[in-house]
Amino acid sequence: MLQQDRTEQRLALRLAELRLGKGWSLEELAEITGISRASLSRIERGETSPTAALLNKLCAAYGLTMSRLLSDVEENAIQHLRPEQQLLWTDAENGFERRSLSPPASAFRAELVEARLRAGARIEYDTPPLPGLEQHIWMLAGVLEITMNEQRWRLAAGDCLRFHLFGRSSFHAPEGTAHYALVVCRP
Numbered sequence: 001m002l003q004q005d006r007t008e009q010r011l012a013l014r015l016a017e018l019r020l021g022k023g024w025s026l027e028e029l030a031e032i033t034g035i036s037r038a039s040l041s042r043i044e045r046g047e048t049s050p051t052a053a054l055l056n057k058l059c060a061a062y063g064l065t066m067s068r069l070l071s072d073v074e075e076n077a078i079q080h081l082r083p084e085q086q087l088l089w090t091d092a093e094n095g096f097e098r099r100s101l102s103p104p105a106s107a108f109r110a111e112l113v114e115a116r117l118r119a120g121a122r123i124e125y126d127t128p129p130l131p132g133l134e135q136h137i138w139m140l141a142g143v144l145e146i147t148m149n150e151q152r153w154r155l156a157a158g159d160c161l162r163f164h165l166f167g168r169s170s171f172h173a174p175e176g177t178a179h180y181a182l183v184v185c186r187p
Contacts (some may be wrong), residue, residue, distance in 0.1 A: 012046035095121035
């Protein structure tokens with residue numbers, strides 16, 4: 001739990017740094033993202049952790065993938081990461097757990113993420129952090145329903161889906177926990 005608390009505090013600090021680096025006030029960021037000024041303030045002070053959907057909106061405003069943002073808060077960038085060194089981020093409100101197995105690094109174009117979405121949970125994103133971002137999802141267990149604009153897929157264990165992310169998207173675990181690996185390739 002202590003590592004999770006340190007990660008949340010570093011995330012809060014990094015989000016504040018990004019906003020200040022853009023020269024934006026909380027009001028301006030609220031207008032850009034549609035997130036209330038009060039929520040943004042609580043997030044930047046580390047009083048609350050952003051949900052996956054809110055974090056996605058912030059990433060879109062800053063032109064970062066969620067993995068890139070979360071890698072910015074890692075304490076040390078190393079090549080061989082043991083499980084206890086892999087950054088774990090949890091969106092308890094939406095039942096989403098994201099472990100950065102192979103985080104973004106300047107010398108590599110891809111990153112590997114392990115994700116779990118609790119049974120019945122749904123995460124909706126208004127916009128991708130970077131339009132056209134290449135992603136590959138490999139289902140390890142459970143069922144995951146993915147919607148991207150008008151396209152829909154139902155993935156079961158062993159299925160793999162690759163796509164370029166555009167527009168609105170949602171991820172839903174209709175039956176049990178959806179456990180999957182995600183590869184994100186930066187341009």
